Amino acid sequence: MTQVLHIVGGGMAGSEAAWQAAEMGVDVVIHEMRPNVGTFAHQTGNLAEMVCSNSFRSDDDEQNAVGLLHWEMRSANGLIMTTADAHRLPAGGALAVDRDLFAEDVTARLRAHPRVTVTDEEVSSLPDDGQWIFATGPLTSPALGQAIQVETGAEALAFFDAIAPIVYADSIDMSQAWMQSRYDKGETEEERTAYLNCPMDRDQYEAFIDALLAADKAEFHEGETAGYFDGCLPIEVMSERGRETLRHGPMKPVGLTNPHQPDVKAHAVVQLRRDNALGTLFNIVGFQTKMKYGAQTEVFRMIPGLENASFARLGGIHRNTFINSPTLLDAQMRLKSKPNIRFAGQITGVEGYVESAAMGLLAGRLAAAEILGRELPEVPQDSAMGALIHHITGGAEAKTFQPMNVNFGLFRPVEGLKGGRRGRKDRYKAYTDRAKAEWTNWLAQC
Numbered sequence: 082m083t084q085v086l087h088i089v090g091g092g093m094a095g096s097e098a099a100w101q102a103a104e105m106g107v108d109v110v111i112h113e114m115r116p117n118v119g120t121f122a123h124q125t126g127n128l129a130e131m132v133c134s135n136s137f138r139s140d141d142d143e144q145n146a147v148g149l150l151h152w153e154m155r156s157a158n159g160l161i162m163t164t165a166d167a168h169r170l171p172a173g174g175a176l177a178v179d180r181d182l183f184a185e186d187v188t189a190r191l192r193a194h195p196r197v198t199v200t201d202e203e204v205s206s207l208p209d210d211g212q213w214i215f216a217t218g219p220l221t222s223p224a225l226g227q228a229i230q231v232e233t234g235a236e237a238l239a240f241f242d243a244i245a246p247i248v249y250a251d252s253i254d255m256s257q258a259w260m261q262s263r264y265d266k267g268e269t270e271e272e273r274t275a276y277l278n279c280p281m282d283r284d285q286y287e288a289f290i291d292a293l294l295a296a297d298k299a300e301f302h303e304g305e306t307a308g309y310f311d312g313c314l315p316i317e318v319m320s321e322r323g324r325e326t327l328r329h330g331p332m333k334p335v336g337l338t339n340p341h342q343p344d345v346k347a348h349a350v351v352q353l354r355r356d357n358a359l360g361t362l363f364n365i366v367g368f369q370t371k372m373k374y375g376a377q378t379e380v381f382r383m384i385p386g387l388e389n390a391s392f393a394r395l396g397g398i399h400r401n402t403f404i405n406s407p408t409l410l411d412a413q414m415r416l417k418s419k420p421n422i423r424f425a426g427q428i429t430g431v432e433g434y435v436e437s438a439a440m441g442l443l444a445g446r447l448a449a450a451e452i453l454g455r456e457l458p459e460v461p462q463d464s465a466m467g468a469l470i471h472h473i474t475g476g477a478e479a480k481t482f483q484p485m486n487v488n489f490g491l492f493r494p495v496e497g498l499k500g501g502r503r504g505r506k507d508r509y510k511a512y513t514d515r516a517k518a519e520w521t522n523w524l525a526q527c
C-alpha cells in the first residue's frame with residue numbers, strides 16, 4: 082500500500098500541493114486548523130482563502146515574472162490557476178478573482194477528489210515519520226511555531242519580516258556609486274568590495290530626511306504589533322527620532338572613499354549589499370520601511386546613483402512566519418534535519434499568493450514522486466519555478482534572508498542581450514521564452 086501524504090495547512094500552497102500529489106496518484110490528508118482555530122486575517126473555513134487583495138497580479142506571461150509563473154502553473158494543471166481563471170473578474174492586465182467563489186471552488190474540488198481527505202485540526206508538532214508537507218503560511222499557529230523553533234533553533238525562524246528595498250544591479254548609476262566595504266575590511270578582494278556605496282552631500286541628505294518625514298506611511302494590519310525589534314526600526318521611524326540619527330546609523334559616511342571624487346568627504350552614504358549569488362540584485366542596507374510603495378520609489382530615487390533605479394521589490398514590515406530556507410532546506414524542500422518533512426508556501430520565504438501556490442505545486446510533486454519511488458529531474462533553474470526554488474534553497478544570502486517575490490533579477494542572464502532599461506523588453510521576452518521551453522521540457526519528463 083502506498084504511503085499517505087500529510088499536508089498541514091490548506092492555504093494557497095497546501096491546496097496546490099494536495100491537488101498535484103493526488104493527481105499523481107497519491108492519497109493525501111489535508112490538516113487545516115480553520116474553522117476550529119482562526120487567525121487574525123482569515124474570515125472563513127474555506128481552503129485557499131485570499132486574506133487581503135483579490136488579485137494574483139500581472140497575467141502577462143511575456144514581460145512579467147509573476148505572469149510567467151501563472152503560465153507555468155497552468156501548464157502543470159495547477160488547481161489555483163485554473164480555479165482563478167474560472168472566477169476571473171475584469172482587471173486590465175491583472176488576474177483578479179471573486180475571492181469567495183474562488184475559495185469555495187478550490188475547497189469543493191479538493192473535497193470531491195477521491196484521493197483527498199480534509200480534516201479540521203491543528204497540528205502542533207513535527208512528526209518523526211510519515212511524509213509531511215508543512216504549508217502553514219505567514220500566520221502559522223503559535224504552538225506549531227514553537228515546535229518549529231525547537232527543531233530549527235530560534236535564529237532560523239522569524240515571526241516578522243523586515244524587508245529592505247531590492248534594486249536591479251543594472252539600473253544603478255555606477256558613475257556616481259562605487260564598490261567598497263567600510264575600511265576595506267575583508268580577506269579577499271570580493272569581500273573588500275562587497276558593498277555598493279551611494280554618496281550624499283549635506284543638501285541632498287537634508288532633502289532626503291525631509292522627504293522621509295513627509296512620506297505616506299502604511300499602517301500595521303489589525304493583529305500585527307506596532308512594536309519594532311531592536312536593529313530593524315523602519316528608516317522613517319529612525320529619522321523621526323532625530324535628523325542626524327540615520328547619519329549615525331545605516332547612512333554613516335565613515336571608512337569609505339569615493340573614487341569618483343576622492344577629495345570630497347561625503348556627508349552621508351547609502352550602502353547596498355548583494356542579495357543573490359548571481360549578483361543581479363542589491364538590497365539597500367538597513368532601509369526596512371513602512372512607507373507606501375509610491376512614496377518609496379519617489380524617496381529612494383533621490384539617492385545619488387539610484388535616480389533611475391528599478392526595484393525588484395519594495396520594502397515592508399509585516400507579521401510573517403518564515404524559516405531560513407537557504408540553511409534549513411535541501412534542494413527538494415526537505416528539512417535537512419528531518420527529511421520526512423517538507424516546507425512549502427510563504428513559510429519558506431517566498432511572498433505572495435502566486436509564489437506560495439507555486440512552491441506548493443513543486444513540494445506536492447516532489448513529495449508524491451518520493452512516495453511513488455520515482456525520481457524527478459531537477460527543476461530547471463531558468464524557469465520561474467526553478468528560479469524561485471533555487472533562490473530560497475541556496476541562491477539567496479542566508480544571513481540576510483528575507484521573503485522574496487518572483488522577479489527577473491532571480492533569473493540567470495541571457496547572454497548577448499542589452500542591459501539597462503532600453504534592453505528590458507527584449508531581455509524579458511528572452512527570459513520568458515527560455516523559461517517556457519525549459520518548463521515544458523521538465524513537465525514532459527515528469
Ligand SMILES: Cc1cc2nc3c(=O)[nH]c(=O)nc-3n(C[C@H](O)[C@H](O)[C@H](O)COP(=O)(O)OP(=O)(O)OC[C@H]3O[C@@H](n4cnc5c(N)ncnc54)[C@H](O)[C@@H]3O)c2cc1C
Nearest residue numbers: 090092093094114133134204217218222426427433434437
Ligand atoms: C494580513 C496579510 C495580508 C496579506 N495580503 C496579501 C495580498 O494582498 N496579496 C498576496 O499575494 N499575499 C498577501 N499576503 C500573504 C499571503 O498570506 C500569502 O501570499 C499566501 O496566502 C500564503 O500562502 P500559504 O499557503 O503559504 O499560507 P496561507 O494561505 O496563509 O495558508 C496557511 C494555512 O495554514 C493554516 N494553519 C496555520 N497553522 C496551522 C496548524 N498548526 N495546523 C493546521 N493548519 C494551520 C492556516 O489556517 C491557513 O489556512 C498577506 C498576508 C497577511 C498575513
